[in-house]
Amino acid sequence: MDAETAELRVLETARTLFEERGVQAVGMDAIRTASGVSLKRLYQVFPSKDALVEAVLRRRDTELRQAIAAHGATHADTPRERILAVFDYLADWFAEPGFRGCAFINAYGEIGGVSESVSEIARTHKAAVREYFAALTAELGAPDPGYLADQLSILANGAMATAGISGSPEPAGQAREAARALLTAAVPDGG
């Protein structure tokens, strides 16, 4: 097996197992067994479990940001619609079988207290999503686009946390409606 495909298989296997069981509950041996990549190769590609965890999170970061942007570009024409499309994306995501919440919120809760790099990755990811919102609220002409973006971020994060814990996808739609109300209040003649 070639090193590049080994890396990919490890990243995808680890991602799945981490999301299912949490990071610390998954041993390197489980990743080796599930991915079919030998431990030797695994440690050639990722020098430590910490490095693997960070790589999984960074990969998830770009993947999720791209998915959100792509969903907005595909399903919406105006800034307002693109904002709401984020919550539609959440609805699809929450409905996936085995959904267990946001990887960044979970990883922060699990190892953020003990690993500054994991905290930093989570912080960066959440800040990036907020920036996505902020660009759209600015485009929309909101009076205080940053503040509105913060509120939309809170709604998105709240939907993820609530959906994970409750096991229901409904928070996506409820957060979407709340977002709609905030947008209407901020920009009554709406984009």
Add this chain to the structure above:
Amino acid sequence: MDAETAELRVLETARTLFEERGVQAVGMDAIRTASGVSLKRLYQVFPSKDALVEAVLRRRDTELRQAIAAHGATHADTPRERILAVFDYLADWFAEPGFRGCAFINAYGEIGGVSESVSEIARTHKAAVREYFAALTAELGAPDPGYLADQLSILANGAMATAGISGSPEPAGQAREAARALLTAAVPDGG
């Protein structure tokens, strides 16, 4: 040392350490050292670490619910004010040094995938807070008090997650403003 005070000291020590570092990163030995309660006694009172974790979470559940209700009763006169007072309480909480997010969101992310009892405790806690909101939105005469309570829950959970990850207390105020907007939209002549 008497068994009752030993139990209390262990519960409080464990709570602090769990919130600082996460559950799995804290060994029983660290709890014994920090609490000054011998391992023998510790295992007399809590038969296993799992049992201790659950006890800490259950205790935090009642404590947090009481604190929210007490803050509302003390600082607010109307249902609307009591709803907003929840977010004021969050603001105080987030500003405490060492704040690292909601114990239930964190515990769910860390061990919810592997422990059904922890998931269940988190779910129950979040449902109870939602019920608190629901009682107030009903009192307020909201057209769909349950739905509004769900949205307020999402805002509260989002504020906790966002404040934890970002390390800033600001999400409390931002969520409070969002809640105010939702309340105004739902009950324009407001309670």
Add this chain to the structure above:
DNA sequence: CCACCGGGAGAACCATCGTTCTTCGGACTG
């Protein structure tokens, strides 16, 4: 004073886990 009980401190035990090492087989080169 002496035997006993309970509790504290920490060693001991066993499993698990991250990481490294050994072994073995198979493929490629001459």
Add this chain to the structure above:
DNA sequence: CAGTCCGAAGAACGATGGTTCTCCCGGTGG
């Protein structure tokens, strides 16, 4: 066909952690 290299598989190693056991001391009842 022989020699060499590479990677897979899993054993081995050292550390850590949950749980139990041993030892010792202080207090208590006779």
